[in-house]
Amino acid sequence: MTSAPRPGVLLDVDGTLLDTNYLQVLAWWRAFRDTGHPEVSMADCHRAIGIASTELVAHLLGDDVPDAEEISAAKDERYQPLRELVDAFPRVDELLTACRERGLAVVLATSGKESDLEWMVPAIGGEDVVDGATTSADVDSAKPAPDLLQTAVTDNGLDAARTVAVGDTVWDVRSARDADLPCIALTCGGISRAELEDAGADEVYDDPADLLAHLDDSLIGRIARG
Structure with missing residues (x-):
């Protein structure tokens, strides 16, 4: 029996979870x-x-x-x-855990290589809370094309109508928009709030800790509540 699609959060890694x-x-x-x-x-x-x-x-x-x-x-x-x-941004592990506790599948969606996951996942402290990962190896065209996010949704059995993408660059935002997914952007990767908003970000926060502090009021919190 096929399980029903579940809500989820698709997280970029470089510049979003890791200060790289x-x-x-x-x-x-x-x-x-x-x-x-x-x-x-x-x-x-x-x-x-x-x-x-x-x-x-x-x-x-x-x-x-x-x-x-x-x-x-x-x-x-x-x-x-x-x-x-390489170091994770403060409270990244808490953010991932909080998403998981709210019933969301936690999926990494990175343009990096599959082999990068071997050090990325431990670096973010995600060994026990990451449900899946999609990398450039899984698609013909990675970001800014929408393929990576679309594949992450499909391969991880997510409900696209209840899934949020989180990234830190205009390329992450454009990828999410072209994949018809709402997008939360973080400025910790060095791109300004104005540029991220102009690219189409639905919400912008400073960093993972800022998103965590406002999680229940964010897109993630609203999707988790259904």
Whole structure:
């Protein structure tokens, strides 16, 4: 017997649950220089964080870049030693637990690689509360395309009418809008409230702790109440 779809929350990881965006920026910036693209600035990299690797390179350099794979590989190499600096935002584990206690499935939806989950999940303290995860490996087109979120809904048996996406970039917001999902955005990834609202975010909070403090009044709380 097939179980009924359940309400859920789809959570981006980098910049939303983990304070990694500026580490990602540094790794990308160095990778572009390593591969002969000094014209790409740190600001350019920051504005593109949230886009999956292949798409990020194309977004910054164009679709016909011959060394796109080399750039992505250089970024992975540069990011590896920075991972020891990764930390979760305050009260992330409490936020995930609070969502779960309200009857919501807690699902990670990240443009990162499947192998990243091996360190991401322990870093956010989500071993006991994360119900599932969808990564770039599960789709042909990751964020900002809607595929990642749509696949996360389908694969985890979620009720799309009672599911909220949470992210920190305009790319997360656009992905949610194109997937017909409401979106909560957080400014802790370095993108302003105005930009997130202009992109279509339904609600904006400072960080996971701020969302937790207002959880019952947020979209998440309202969906949990039915």
